[in-house]
Amino acid sequence: MPDITKAEKEARKALFAEGLKRCSKCLEALPIDRFQSNSRGWMGLRSRCRDCENAITLEYQRQHPEKVAERVRRWQIENPERSKAITQRYRDNRPLVDRLRRGRHRAQLAGVPYEHITTEELLADWQRRGISPDHDVYTGQPLQEGWHLDHAVPLSAPGTPGHIVSNLVPTNRSSNNTKGRKNWLDYIADREEQENAA
C-alpha cells in the first residue's frame, strides 16, 4: 500500500462523501459504481475504475493470446458442467439474425433454394401472416430458450421451397407436434390455393 499524505486522505474522504472516487490509473473522479469491489481495497473498492481494469485485461489478452487460450482450455477441462452451461446460454441467446444465417447456410449446403432474409423482412412477413414471434407456431406455446427457426417444409423434403421467408416459422426445440406441423403445412397449401384462385 503506497503511503499517501494526510491532505490526500482528506481529499479522498471528501470525494467519497460526494459518492466519488479517483481512479489510480486514469486519475478521474468517478461515481463509486464505476469501481468493482475488492475486500482489501480502500472502502472495499478496487483502486482502478472498471474501464481501466477492462483495458488492462484486454491489453494482456492481446499480448498473450496463447496464455489466455491455455487458461480457458484448462478452466473448461476442470469445469465441464459450467463450461457446457455457458456455451448453451450463448447458443440460446443467439439473436434471430444468427438463426437466419445458419438456416441459409444449411440450405446452401443442401443445394436447395435460399434467400438473404433480414430480421425486419421476416418479422414483417410473420406479422402479415399472423405468426407470433414469441410462440411456437405448431403448439401455440410460448417460445423457450434455444427455440428454432424452423423450415416448415424441411430442407431435406423433395421439392422444398428451401430457405425462403414464407417457409420460416418459430418453434420450440422440443416441438415435435406432428399433427400441428401437418396442419400448418395444410394451411400453407390452402393459402397458396386461395392466393392462386384470387
Ligand SMILES: [Zn+2]
Ligand atoms: Zn480509470
